[in-house]
Amino acid sequence: MSTKRELVLKAFHNEETERIPVGFWFHFLEGSEFNAGLKDPEVLEKNLAGHKKFLEEFDPDFVKIMTDGFFYLPFDFSSVKTVQDLKNLKPIPADHPFFEKNVELVRRIRELAGEDRLLFFNAFSPFNQLSGGLAKPGQFRSGLEKLKEFLTEDAAAVAAALDVIADSIIELLKLVIKPGLADGLYLSVSNPNRTIPAQIYSTFLSPADRKILKAARELAQDNILHICGYAGNKNILSVYRDYDVSVVNWAVHAEETSLKDGKAYFGNRAVIGGFDNVKEGLLYSGTKEEIEAYVEKIVAEAGKKGVIIGADCTVPSDIDIERLRWVRDKAASL
Numbered sequence: 001m002s003t004k005r006e007l008v009l010k011a012f013h014n015e016e017t018e019r020i021p022v023g024f025w026f027h028f029l030e031g032s033e034f035n036a037g038l039k040d041p042e043v044l045e046k047n048l049a050g051h052k053k054f055l056e057e058f059d060p061d062f063v064k065i066m067t068d069g070f071f072y073l074p075f076d077f078s079s080v081k082t083v084q085d086l087k088n089l090k091p092i093p094a095d096h097p098f099f100e101k102n103v104e105l106v107r108r109i110r111e112l113a114g115e116d117r118l119l120f121f122n123a124f125s126p127f128n129q130l131s132g133g134l135a136k137p138g139q140f141r142s143g144l145e146k147l148k149e150f151l152t153e154d155a156a157a158v159a160a161a162l163d164v165i166a167d168s169i170i171e172l173l174k175l176v177i178k179p180g181l182a183d184g185l186y187l188s189v190s191n192p193n194r195t196i197p198a199q200i201y202s203t204f205l206s207p208a209d210r211k212i213l214k215a216a217r218e219l220a221q222d223n224i225l226h227i228c229g230y231a232g233n234k235n236i237l238s239v240y241r242d243y244d245v246s247v248v249n250w251a252v253h254a255e256e257t258s259l260k261d262g263k264a265y266f267g268n269r270a271v272i273g274g275f276d277n278v279k280e281g282l283l284y285s286g287t288k289e290e291i292e293a294y295v296e297k298i299v300a301e302a303g304k305k306g307v308i309i310g311a312d313c314t315v316p317s318d319i320d321i322e323r324l325r326w327v328r329d330k331a332a333s334l
Contacts, residue, residue, distance in 0.1 A: 002017070021062070023309070058321050070098065091168045103181070120223075189228065223245045230313045277315045282294055
């Protein structure tokens with residue numbers, strides 16, 4: 001019998017597995033705490049307590065490290081009023097406590113998870129970091145609109161700023177992806193509701209993503225691309241089709257692209273997903289019989305090789321863990 005690490009690696013490489021792995025995750029903190037880890041030491045402890053509880057209650061096949069408390073790198077965008085202001089953006093200093101805190105987070109999660117389980121460090125793309133940083137408090141959409149405006153005025157300046165952000169993300173990855181810590185990167189990318197046209201995205205935004213993934217490939221054998229369709233947002237999947245990763249997770253339901261079709265579209269890479277992630281959806285609200293039947297449907301369509309059953313994105317934090325066990329037990333029976 002394979003260890004969890006061996007099982008998941010086989011799935012990542014499209015090899016036969018004794019059972020189909022399952023991967024779910026959810027946030028352990030409230031939204032107001034997502035970037036509060038440097039100001040409030042309790043945020044880190046609450047995050048770790050959430051990971052510990054999840055590991056004990058669900059015993060996941062692998063862990064996507066939730067970086068709640070440390071969502072965005074601590075760039076100061078408060079002085080960015082015009083696109084030209086982006087040219088003043090500087091990398092995060094190497095001795096910034098943000099790096100130290102993230103290393104502590106990963107180290108302590110590794111201690112909780114043990115060595116026989118793969119850990120993937122969550123990082124948000126430079127585009128998401130910048131749009132989030134430009135947003136007015138509580139108005140995420142405002143950051144997207146500002147970034148779209150900047151791209152119209154001086155796309156090269158935006159691309160240069162994203163490159164600076166990418167460099168700092170890479171420095172963070174060098175610290176957390178190494179033996180005894182994380183095994184790879186889980187890069188979250190998105191183009192909410194296809195805000196940025198594909199050609200603009202590919203020309204000016206993708207280079208920073210690719211730079212990160214190139215560095216991640218040098219650090220780890222396998223990395224995961226998450227094309228975030230949270231809250232039903234649609235992306236332009238073609239932009240990400242040739243990103244250098246082993247595994248792809250996208251919003252099957254928002255994109256209306258099944259695991260089977262997506263697996264073929266992304267060059268037969270391993271895939272994660274199948275279930276939606278909303279409270280009105282099957283995973284959160286369906287009966288055991290309905291959930292088990294849907295697992296059967298996923299496997300019947302997508303097959304058993306290179307398939308990890310999961311969800312479109314993070315599932316609701318108050319989901320009954322028993323529901324996730326129904327998925328895993330049914331998948332194991334197939």
